Amino acid sequence: MKIDVLTYNEHIDTEAFRSKTAVVIDVLRCTSVMATALSNHASRIIPVLEPEDAFRLADFIGRDSCVIGGERGCNKVPGFDFGNSPLEYTEDAVKGKTVIMSTSNGTAAIGAVRLADTVLIGTIPNSGAVANAAAELGSDVLILCSGTNRKPSADDYCAAGSIIQKLYQIVPDCELSDLALVCVHLFDNLKNGSFDLMKTFHCHRLASLGYGSDIEYCLKDNFLDVVPVYRNGEIKSL
Amino acid sequence: MKIDVLTYNEHIDTEAFRSKTAVVIDVLRCTSVMATALSNHASRIIPVLEPEDAFRLADFIGRDSCVIGGERGCNKVPGFDFGNSPLEYTEDAVKGKTVIMSTSNGTAAIGAVRLADTVLIGTIPNSGAVANAAAELGSDVLILCSGTNRKPSADDYCAAGSIIQKLYQIVPDCELSDLALVCVHLFDNLKNGSFDLMKTFHCHRLASLGYGSDIEYCLKDNFLDVVPVYRNGEIKSL
Numbered sequence: 001m002k003i004d005v006l007t008y009n010e011h012i013d014t015e016a017f018r019s020k021t022a023v024v025i026d027v028l029r030c031t032s033v034m035a036t037a038l039s040n041h042a043s044r045i046i047p048v049l050e051p052e053d054a055f056r057l058a059d060f061i062g063r064d065s066c067v068i069g070g071e072r073g074c075n076k077v078p079g080f081d082f083g084n085s086p087l088e089y090t091e092d093a094v095k096g097k098t099v100i101m102s103t104s105n106g107t108a109a110i111g112a113v114r115l116a117d118t119v120l121i122g123t124i125p126n127s128g129a130v131a132n133a134a135a136e137l138g139s140d141v142l143i144l145c146s147g148t149n150r151k152p153s154a155d156d157y158c159a160a161g162s163i164i165q166k167l168y169q170i171v172p173d174c175e176l177s178d179l180a181l182v183c184v185h186l187f188d189n190l191k192n193g194s195f196d197l198m199k200t201f202h203c204h205r206l207a208s209l210g211y212g213s214d215i216e217y218c219l220k221d222n223f224l225d226v227v228p229v230y231r232n233g234e235i236k237s238l
Numbered sequence: 239m240k241i242d243v244l245t246y247n248e249h250i251d252t253e254a255f256r257s258k259t260a261v262v263i264d265v266l267r268c269t270s271v272m273a274t275a276l277s278n279h280a281s282r283i284i285p286v287l288e289p290e291d292a293f294r295l296a297d298f299i300g301r302d303s304c305v306i307g308g309e310r311g312c313n314k315v316p317g318f319d320f321g322n323s324p325l326e327y328t329e330d331a332v333k334g335k336t337v338i339m340s341t342s343n344g345t346a347a348i349g350a351v352r353l354a355d356t357v358l359i360g361t362i363p364n365s366g367a368v369a370n371a372a373a374e375l376g377s378d379v380l381i382l383c384s385g386t387n388r389k390p391s392a393d394d395y396c397a398a399g400s401i402i403q404k405l406y407q408i409v410p411d412c413e414l415s416d417l418a419l420v421c422v423h424l425f426d427n428l429k430n431g432s433f434d435l436m437k438t439f440h441c442h443r444l445a446s447l448g449y450g451s452d453i454e455y456c457l458k459d460n461f462l463d464v465v466p467v468y469r470n471g472e473i474k475s476l
Contacts, residue, residue, distance in 0.1 A: 004389075011249050011251070013249070148416070151242075151415065151416070151417075152415075152416055152417045152420075153416050154416040154417075154419060154420055157416075157420065177389065177390075177439075178386070178389070178390055178391050178392040178395075178438050178439060178440070179389075179390045179392075181392060181437060181438060182390075182392055182395065182420070182424065185424070185427070185433055186420065186423070189423070189427070189432075194427075194432075195423055199419060200416050200419060201415075201416060202416070
């Protein structure tokens with residue numbers, strides 16, 4: 001099993017995902033919201049590219065049976081029910097509902113992996129569950145970090161590392177690319193405090209906008225036993 | 239001043255280098271050879287893409303006034319004078335001569351930065367000199383890691399970190415991208431022994447082919463006071 005990591009941008013080679021298990025990551029905060037919402041028994045998540053798509057879809061599904069969430073510029077889009085904070089997606093808020101989401105980076109990245117055999121949605125909180133699922137699937141794993149503004153984001157690298165580290169424990173003869181090795185190193189050092197994510201642009205901005213408790217939640221390792229799978233336009237628990 | 243890092247592949251956005259200082263890195267071993275050869279008073283280095291280009295150019299220049307070096311599959315190309323080991327490029331071997339080079343990754347990457355204002359050739363051994371030169375130029379810095387087989391290589395990330403770390407000391411208000419921060423972290427940990435490059439594909443392969451002393455040389459920090467500059471198809475000392 002080969003394990004590699006890419007960051008999303010418009011020029012990404014979608015063919016690279018063919019016949020693989022893709023894991024899409026946007027730890028701060030889109031895929032953390034998705035894992036949280038499904039863990040709190042949302043029936044499904046439908047990612048859409050633009051806020052207008054979200055409103056149209058909500059009208060079609062029926063406003064009572066769905067919630068609309070996501071962000072632009074880190075903040076809630078006017079008219080959405082929720083922003084991009086996983087702490088908003090409580091059981092009370094989402095149980096039995098469809099969550100329609102549009103975010104700046106994460107939902108765009110999901111569209112790039114359509115040729116993968118299986119598309120898993122990963123984050124640090126569900127890293128163990130995703131690693132187990134990927135190990136069981138057995139295919140090569142290509143992790144797509146959503147990044148920030150189409151550029152690599154150190155938080156996503158750490159999240160990739162959280163999954164790769166556990167996958168490597170289950171499949172010790174897997175082959176890690178250099179970037180996969182770097183991601184594991186970063187996650188180890190995030191945990192032991194020697195790598196400081198708060199120096200990075202995205203974390204710094206989120207914290208300064210008052211989302212510090214989201215960062216704390218999203219960087220907590222392996223407490224959500226949920227494997228969101230993207231198939232036919234929607235994300236459900238495995 | 240903004241500082242960012244990219245890895246070369248065929249889809250790279252060459253426009254990203256416009257109006258910037260580009261630093262091309264292939265620490266194992268192409269740009270380490272270049273810095274070493276100029277430090278040992280080679281008159282210039284001409285990078286060419288293919289071995290056939292090297293032979294044609296050598297015939298044109300005159301075989302007595304040049305040496306041909308480089309590699310394919312890490313080893314010397316048949317008919318070349320030298321391989322890709324910096325230890326071969328002694329003063330005796332290169333003083334006053336043109337060095338014609340063709341390598342798998344490094345010489346290809348140099349072609350991608352043609353829109354930059356200035357193109358510097360960087361490696362760990364000349365990291366201080368390159369950082370000083372980039373600081374003096376004052377433009378935004380975009381470091382192009384050559385990578386291995388068109389994919390990120392952890393050794394090149396460490397080398398980028400060796401330069402960024404020093405540049406940051408000279409220009410403390412510079413703005414580091416996430417990947418630039420990651421590179422500095424990797425270089426710090428390479429030095430303190432907590433990041434092990436020998437686990438990576440490229441280092442492991444080089445060592446198993448008997449090039450361990452090259453690795454040791456190329457990872458030694460800041461002892462070559464030379465700034466190779468690429469201009470009009472050739473590389474000379476600043």
